[in-house]
Amino acid sequence: MTTQEVADQLVKWCNEGNEAKCYQELYSPDAVSWEMEADPNDAMAKCVGMQEIQKKGEWWYENFEVHSSKASEPTVADGYFTTRFDMDTTHKPSGQRSKMSELGVYKVKDGKITEERFFYQNGEQQ
Template sequence: MDTNEIATKLVSWCKAGDFEKPYQELYSDKIVSIENDGSGEGAFVEGFEGIKKKGEWWQENFEVHSNTVSEPIVADNWFSVKFEMDTTHKPSGQRSKMSEIAVYEVKEGKIVKEQFFYDEE
């Protein structure tokens, strides 16, 4: 698959609310996932085990009420997607909206890196 095909599939699945299938189908087993600059606790993970733990943490801590996913912007081996979410932080009960830009790198037909950029409060 080329970068455009991967980007289109990821966006399609995310729009349908399936955030697990992209990891199973599109990601390299050597995936690197970074939140903002990667310096916070849990903000830099490697491999499927790291991604799995990150996903479990998200599911345990957030309820997603709505999710909006943009069409991808593709350039060579890179693509970006804008995500907007309305969530409730389960431990505190605080509801909030967030917007982030995700940037993905593709090598040999798989996503090898994802990095999310958003304002931290």
């Protein structure tokens, strides 16, 4: 798959609520996931490999109720692409509902996502 094809498929599946299929079909088994501004001692700051990335996803769904999520059309440049995610969520432990946007930046090599990085305003509500 080309970078454009990977990007288009990720956006399509995310907008269909099928993120699990993205991880199964589009990611390299040794992919790396980075969270912006995370505490370096936090196990979620850098996840290496699909097992760790899956644990991060499980943590997300255990802690956040997602009311809506929308991925924008991707922007592709060589072996990279980015998409904006707009989300309306409730933090389950606190009950606090908020809307946020984040940018996902993805690196693609040999038709698979090998790295993802997320950028957002940590702790601020819109």
